[in-house]
Amino acid sequence: MGKGRQRLATIALLACALVCSESAAQAGPAVGQAPVDVVVWHAYRGQEEAALRQVARAFEAENPDVRVRLVAQPFGAYASKLESAIPTGNGPDLFIDAHDRIESFASRGLLQPITPPDAEAFARRLDGRHQAAFTALGALHGYPLSVKTAALYVNASLAPDPIESFEDLEALALPDGVFPLAMEAESAYWTAGFFAAHGASLLNDEHGWGLEGEGALTALRRLSRWVESRVVPEESSGDLVKRLFSEGQAAAAISGPWLAPDLPEALDWRVQPLPVVASTGARMRPYATVEGAYLAARSAQPAAANRFAAFLTFGEGALLRARVARQIVTDREAWPALEGDAFLQRFREAADDAAVMPTHPHMRMIFGPADRAIRKVLRGTATPEDALEEGRHRFDDVTRPLPAPRSPAWGLAALGLLTLLGALAMVRRLREPAFRGALRKSMPAYRYVAHAAVAVGLLVILPLVVGGLTSFFAGRGLEEMYFVGVANYVDILVARGGDLLGHGSFWLVLAVTVLWTVLNVALHLVIGVFLALLLHRPYLRMKALYRVLLILPWAVPNYVTALAWKGMFHRQFGAVNALLTSLGAEPVSWFSHWTTAFSANVATNVWLGFPFMMVVTLGALTSIPKDVYEAAAVDGANAWQRFRLITAPMLVPFLAPAVAMGSVWTFNMFNVVFLVSGGEPDGSTEILVSEAYRWAFTRGNQYGYAAAYAVLIFLILLVSTRVASKAAEADA
């Protein structure tokens, strides 16, 4: 016995040693007068990252007492990471981010107010609007670094003359298939300036829904006409804009300074101010976001970080960023040195014309509803009037007041009562002699399960319970959570007072989720079993090769293939439509209709999931004894009879658990829905998990509300698996 345990212990120790070796690697050598470390987080890549590095080196050369440690963060997780890392003291000293989150950051205590080393220079060298953008709670909370905004890129060989207005663009004589303008017409961010030129803005002065009135309608109708007459591409994305313009398939493009480094050298292009809308005479006025450096709360080196931030903002720092990363820097005194740089100058003019994006929290929440409204019109599924009205409802729904706080006394009382009842039940059972005997007999088994119970209990069940408990709280973000009782649940179950089966209601999404699960699992099962039966044929050639190739979808990370499938379903440039047209069929706008968008999701998930069922079935088939078939063959059973009478019943016990597991996984298959259709069209292909995610992350961080969704998902799955297993037992 000793030996076996020793060996196990050795393995565990080895694993531990392997993992723990990092602590040694982490502690770097301390050399003489160790400089202080300033940790800077950013989400830059490519040239912007390179420029940041050069600035850091230049700063270190002048300030040998400081070492700047730059840490690149993945953009997708950036904000949530800042929110969790800074309050717990794991954050950076300085971080770079756009200005539009400053209010929520500052009000949650993630930032420190800054005191520029040279206050007079700060006031003189920076635009007042940029200073204002970095003022929150009445104090300066960051250094404005650069402005991101849009201008017009023009392909000089397709449009040699200056473009003054959108009408000029429409009138261009272009070769077949070339778009006059590549822009993201379906995005509220990219069309906001176009609405502005028609006198409409996304947010009104009270921070409410602003897309209304004649101006907004006219702008929408024009956009819709442009898509119809192929002035702008349909279903466009930033990637598509880049591709069309780089390949000379668009005479002009609306994009930011980040497009320039990706353009091929052979392309002859120029940048100019955005066009004017001839009917109103107003110029398209896009949003500008100002990126800045923020001093994080709980920074260990605030003074050194502050010095570096100032260095980054002004003078040499600004010039390096402008020259290397092509940033539109905010330091006014850097610009004379950039005199000859036409590209930067044009973008600077564009930045001066642009509207600095408001920092009100509602700003971030308007894009979802506004995008949807615009998309519906451009895809011809709603009239502009209806779409805008619906958008307003959606926005009001997302920004509705949070439930009123309840006294936590009720919650605590309920919790106390439950604990007490549980404890009582436990004590009563413990006093039963039979139970105590059983418990004694269980002791040897407990020695085998104890560590698993502790590990799973602590690291899986406890976090889930805590996560579940947040469903009784409300608040936007983590810090301001307060107890609301079951208000979140009531809200969800009555569809926030709206139509119970209306758009985005819990019950409708549940119906979609159930359909999604049933369809997927059925297809997984049918395809998996069918292929396994084929692969199981005794004389099949190249069996091993087929098997490996068919398992392949399983081995590729699903977020990668989900993105690949999304690209394949694109209306104009997707492979699926290319295939359809080469077969003589009409191309399909996959994400404009519920049926096609839902099918695209299902196709992707079937692709991801059939290998699992195939492999399970293959394994089960090998365990069916051959002589049963031989007997059946002697009795004259045909192939179908053999399958129905022998194979199928034998497979059931093996497949039942796989189906149960598969159903649970599919029910919660977030990646596919989120990455492929993204809920399109209009949130109707959303399933419960992705809906929960939206409430947590894109609808103003309503974590409590999202947690209530998660608990409901859990309860539904729990009840339905119990019912299913009871039914199976009754069958058997």
Place this chain on the structure above:
Amino acid sequence: MTERRDPMWIEVLVHVALLLAVAFALYPVLWVVSAALSPTDAPEVSAFPFPRDPSLRHFAAVVGTSDAEGRWLFGWQLFNSVVIAAATALTAIAIATPAAYAMARFDFVGKRGSTRALLATQMFPGVAAAIPLYLLLNFVHLLDTRSGLVLVYATTAVPFAIFQLRGAFEGIPKDLEEAAMVDGATRFGAFVRVVLPAARPALAITALFAFMTAWNEFILAATFLTSEEMYTLPVVLQRYIGEYDAQWPAFAAGAILVSVPVMLLFYALQRHLVGGLTSGGVKG
């Protein structure tokens, strides 16, 4: 399905069906490959994904990333991914194996309850646990460490691993251990020396799944890791998708680099895969 061979046309039909399935399975993968090999930053899309002049520059760019101090970041990150995934597999197996054995062989108070609890953990959407886990790891100072991630991944993988292994152990005849125990082995000795070797295929497959959990995960990794030399490859992959634009070819190249090791593992273990998965019974 005995000695009798089917007529030729059935063989042909079978191959046609299998080839269609293979085409369906490979098509998106080819699409990723062709994007990764494209010579430009904006890959062309057509029905047949074959790049016109393939170039390895995106692979070179992804593999060659280094940080401000000139350290070879990709090397570190590959190392992290391998160590974390391997340690996750080992730890998950170490935790799950005895528990699964007890579930397969012993009767004990709370067995039904714990089986249900394990099943229930699979039903709760994982996102809900991210923030509590963050606070927990912070409390024990394991944020931004490989060990912290291994702990989280391994415990996440344990419930499924227990189901898998329990089924495998149930499929091993009891006589084997009983014979060993008659020969003087203890219960634990019989478990280690008789049952475990017999369950090797299932152990390999369970380890593979645990490995994949850790190898492909990026949400928790992106949240818990705060320094670049600690990142795992999926986190790095996410960096190619930025706020304003996405570098698809680089993303695709990285995706292939991330997928190849798992594909090789699948290839190496494919014989076990077929037997090892089947026995996993989930009984509520």
